[in-house]
Amino acid sequence: MHKFVVSYEIPPMQGTLNVDINAKDEDEALYIARNFLPRAAKVRGAKPKHYTI
Structure with a gap:
C-alpha cells in the first residue's frame, strides 16, 4: 500500500x-x-505522497 493525496472540491x-x-x-x-x-x-486527481525529512 502506498499513500496518495487526493484533491477534491465540494x-x-x-x-x-x-x-x-x-x-x-x-x-x-x-x-x-x-x-x-x-x-x-468533484475529484480533481491523485498524486503519490512524497515524504521529506
Whole structure:
C-alpha cells in the first residue's frame, strides 16, 4: 500500500481540499475517494505522497 493525496472540491465551497488515502495505485485511490465523498464532490486527481525529512 502506498499513500496518495487526493484533491477534491465540494460546491458551492471555493477552493480545493486534500485527503491522504492508502491504496495500491492511483486508480484505487480515486475510486476510494469517490465512494466516500458526497455525489456533488468533484475529484480533481491523485498524486503519490512524497515524504521529506
